[in-house]
Amino acid sequence: MFNPSRNEVREFFFAIWSKAQAGSVLTPLEAMALSVVQAHPEYHEVLSNPERYREREWTPEGGETNPFLHLSVHLAIEEQLSIDQPPGIRGIVQSLESKLGNAMDARHAVMDCLVEQIWQAQRNAVPFNNEAYLDCLRRRSSG
Known part of the structure; x- marks a missing residue:
């Protein structure tokens, strides 16, 4: 993924979670992302409810961590380590x-x-x- 939009990132994580729950085959990148998601059970509720969380804003002022940003940075790190x-x-x-x-x-x-x-x-x-x-x-x- 090169320079994806906010919505593309969110849809990527919603899709891999949905595919994993359905037992669908994942691409290597999706499998890497899924391992990151599985290590963060606190975000499973968010990923299970795209209608509720697709447009949600997370603000640092509220002490909130944006789950999509957090997962994306983890994925970037895993990609760096893999190569x-x-x-x-x-x-x-x-x-x-x-x-x-x-x-x-x-x-x-x-x-x-x-x-x-x-x-x-x-x-x-x-x-x-x-x-x-x-x-x-x-x-x-x-x-």
Whole structure:
């Protein structure tokens, strides 16, 4: 998925959840996304009710996490790990998993670094800085 709209992202997650519930065959990307969804049972209600949640707005001011954004960032991380891009991320994340004791805590630490680097790139109107991203991950895995 390259630069999907908000609605396309939501429909993607609604569709894979529906397909999984029906036992349908999933593409490799859908299977990867499903593993992310399955690790987040707190979002199953949302994904089971597209009519109710398709247009819902989640606001940080309300202390809410947008489930589609959260799942999308997880999926981006899984894609990065599957191809080791940026180079070296897989090993750093494995170290982080060892340090934190589980994959989910490690993924959430990765998420913090990834979101920070995206924010910096957007704020400063510069390209995403892979080295700063990896440095953030290294600090978390060693500190």
